[in-house]
Amino acid sequence: MLNTREISTILISKIYKGDSLERSILLEKNFQRLEGRDKSLVILIILNTLRRNGQIDYVISKLAKKPFKKDSFLKNLLRISISQILYLDIPHHPIVNIAVEISKKYGSEKFVNAILRNICRNKQTILSETPNHLNIPRWIKNDILDVFNKNKLEEVASQIVKEPFIDIKVKKKEFASKDWTKILNGKHIFTNLIRIQESQNIDKLPYFKEGLWWVQGLSATLPVTIINNIFKKIERPTISILDVGAAPGGKTLQLVDSGYRVTSLEISKRRINKLEENLNRLNFKTKIINKDFLKFKSNCLFDCILIDAPCSGSGLMQKKPEILIRDKKIQSLVEMQSLMLKKATSLVKIGGYIIYSICSILSDEGKNQIENFLKNQKSFTFENLFGEIKEFGQIISNNGFITLPSLSNKEGGIDGFFITCLKRNKL
Ligand SMILES: C[S@@+](CC[C@H](N)C(=O)[O-])C[C@H]1O[C@@H](n2cnc3c(N)ncnc32)[C@H](O)[C@@H]1O
Structure with missing residues (x-):
């Protein structure tokens, strides 16, 4: 049976190749055979290796004379070992010994031993020479620098290396x-x-x-908080809300809990199963439609359309650190978001609202997307209804509200989100 470090190396290799953490864990028999405590250790090592990816790779590039082959198992063995030596509270000797033992299969034990012992000896110097922002990929970093500044980048970087907290939304009543x-x-x-x-x-x-x-993260609760500021409690049973991209259901649950007439629309059947499971557990009911929003037809218009659009997920760096090692691939997402916004214009009443939200902090998915929308849709205006939630973020480009992991004063931070509120004033 393989040990926890070898299993961690196998898993991190799969994730670097493009697999998701969830999928790689589910399909890895060696991981599934582990005891609960060992499973937790492997997950801790993997998450920590991903959160510290840039710092670790910087150290490797300084110490290894020759570059590694693509998808090198040895490089991933070094990655998980360095992540434990530098950033986890685990005694160094066993980490080095196990890595050396595993590397014998590759005839690389001397090389691995030399690198890891060097890191153990010089740990404090290495830590002081590797800033946290090395972990954020350039495509996200550039956007933060464009909109904010270097200090903000450092604050975000030091937040996302921490273990995230979990937020639990309790039913109102x-x-x-x-x-x-x-x-x-x-x-x-x-x-x-x-x-x-x-x-x-x-x-x-x-x-x-x-x-x-x-379970619903603080940022993810904010779009419905805004909707609740628009519609008074007493009128909510008559207010029709279309929740677009509804699964697994956080916002649908919040809307039903707040008393609206909710229609939940979702393209993925698999994700609808999860939505139904959540609704059943909470004993909530909504009208569910399994359809591509772009092909959706309706006889009546809605008071409010909430578009929780598919996006890059760049705001979830702390909770889903895989994003940190991925390339920028947002063009098709930006196009889909734009089409969804346009589609919503034909389904909302005059005097009604489109609430658009994404768990991303990229300008092209957020403020630039809305700038284009407002340029083309003259019957819509941006409404600043963010007063109650202003402590969690800031208005950006006078067309939306952005939260950054570093912007909340709440202990444990907040996911990065962009939310906007668009009112239809006329035909
Ligand atoms: C960010 S997730 C939504 C999360 C959900 N609102 C919640 O609070 O739990 C985006 C969702 O949009 C769905 N989606 C993507 N394209 C869609 C389309 N064309 N029509 C309807 N749903 C779509 C995805 O399947 C995904 O479930």
């Missing part, structure tokens, strides 16, 4: 009746939202099975 901070051992950070430490077994937490809450 259940929130006042229980001491949720005690029950979930967390902090109350925003409306009905409790922040807890990372937990491997979410479904074992109290009141999960009873369906009194769901």
